[in-house]
């Protein structure tokens with residue numbers, strides 16, 4: 001799934017305006033736009049931000065666009081219900097780490113431990129807890145950096161492990177925040193992975209790494225590729241179905257774009 005870019009200005013022009021509409025008990029902002037190429041009214045819901053647009057055939061017809069949205073309320077409500085509520089990595093947020101929900105809490109490192117970084121797992125807490133030191137407003141950035149580092153080290157470990165079995169070495173490994181792919185392998189033997197994999201259970205991350213390592217040998221999804229993959233990760237249907245069932249939910253944490 002590709003997430004298309006949308007303009008997010010809040011100005012009103014001759015060709016666009018914003019109106020509020022009550023849908024299912026909540027107030028939803030509707031962005032009304034004129035597009036002379038449109039033959040009729042079209043309503044759209046951005047699947048990653050929940051922005052609702054109505055495209056009207058002309059500026060003059062903008063006034064009636066809201067009526068059109070009103071008629072499509074239940075369709076809009078259904079689309080909005082499918083969009084995961086974004087979770088910032090702030091203090092108090094429940095976030096996933098290796099498939100286990102952790103709560104983010106403020107904390108201070110014991111004297112002498114400060115050098116080990118501002119984020120750590122609190123082994124003494126009653127429930128899985130990630131501690132972050134410093135001021136609360138810096139917590140999201142710190143937790144995000146820490147998750148990326150955790151992802152990198154787990155991915156590196158796996159790369160070394162599987163690359164040895166397959167007898168191939170990647171040129172480099174990058175950690176990204178990709179919207180549609182969990183991992184990729186280029187023809188120049190560069191691997192890249194989404195940091196969000198660290199939130200999934202370990203068997204999922206392991207599978208994605210093994211999958212990309214197999215592409216170092218087989219740059220396709222043919223029978224030889226899958227045989228090799230199966231030999232590294234028996235029962236790969238399990239991680240595959242985990243990703244198709246839950247993958248989209250990993251994007252609700254630390255959303256790439258702020259929701260309006």
Ligand SMILES: [Zn+2]
Pocket residue numbers: 211215221
């Ligand atoms: Zn593949």
